[in-house]
Amino acid sequence: MKKLFLALKLSVAAVMLLSFCIFTAPSFAADKLVLFMVDSSGSMDESLGGRKKIDIAKEAMANVLGEISEDLPMGLRVYGHEFDKNAAQEDNCKVSELVVPIGKGTKAQIIQRVNMLTPRGVTPIAYSLSKAPDDFTSVDAERFIVLVSDGKETCGGDPLDVIENLKKQGFKFVVHTIGFDVDEETRAQLKAISSTSGGMYLDAGNSKQLTDSLKTVTKEIREKIKDEEEGVPIKPGQGFSTATLVGTDTIYIADILPGEIHYFKYKVNEGDTAEVVYTVTANCVSSFVGQICDPDRVKMSTEGFGGWKTFKPGEKRTMRFSSAQGQYGGVAKGMPAAAEAYFSLQYDGNTSDCAPTKYTFKIRIKKAGQQ
Secondary structure: OHHHHHHHHHHHHHHHHOOOOEOOEEOOOOOEEEEEEEEOEHHHHOEEOOEEHHHHHHHHHHHHHOOOOOOOOEEEEEEOOOOOOOOOHHHHOOOEEEEEEEEOOOHHHHHHHHHOOOOOEOOOHHHHHHOHHHHOOOOOOEEEEEEEEOOOOOOOOOHHHHHHHHHHOOOOOEEEEEEEOOOHHHHHHHHHHHHHHOOOEEEEOOHHHHHHHHHHHHHHHHHHHHHHHHOEEOOOEOOHHHOEEOOOOOOEEEEEOOOOEEEEEEEEOOOOEEEEEEEEEOOOOEEEEEEEEOOOOOEOOOEOEOOOEEEOOOOEEEEEEEOOEOHHHOEOOOOOOOEEEEEEEEEEEOOOOOOOEEEEEEEEEEOOOOO
């Protein structure tokens, strides 16, 4: 009898699903990615306080990375670490290399590669920043560059133009800059880089200040991660007419009971596509599903009943559903109009004693025409 009840319950859930839009897929992308960009140009071979600046940088990087979790995906790009006196200036201005690709558990690799640096070349900041789309392979993450430099651009490039052009292409990243023993002209350029990208600028005139500046920048990133993991409490709507308006790129947190469907709405422009990422820790054998609908409450996507994801007690998973996939497998062209669109989350507890469970979610909007 109990098995029959369970089967009937799942069947009812499947029928309910027909009135919603479904597309889910596991998420393996990190929400925050960090790329350290370290200057190894010839000027880093100069002395400061009786020590070479590159040695100070090596020590500071080791100290700071020691305090960061291996769970934070990080990578390392360096420039100026090679120089060929017989080569054309144009070739030396392309000496910029991603020596440690961004990933989890890379601390030891980053420290090792920094310790191998020998200052030799020039300072191609603009060229190095232009490589950001290649360095950050995930389209789902917030991207942070921590740039440590003791000099300004020396290859004729314009870092601000690079940042602005990438923004126009829909590629966004934040650059936090640290000026290490810099003059006023270099300070002004590094400040402009951080300001244009939405980052912060910090000065460092000695070993302690460089370590402190790196800690300040990385702490800012880590605190942002912590705040977002906790989420902003929100009360959901119980239907389309009472759907709660939410902002984009903000983590929200709510409780959901077995059998409940939570409704939310968000603002879109014509042609936009939407993606919702949510994380659930189940407290019993249960299933969860998410749905997206357009401003007219018409389903934007469907994947049959495969959208339901089953959880074991205590299992934590991050899921993703999107309006990028059109109904019946076609490719969606985006929202049909500028208005308020909808999405919902449903919890199906498969035992009578399932308690409320918490979930967090974030909605992202991909603008029409954005790559």
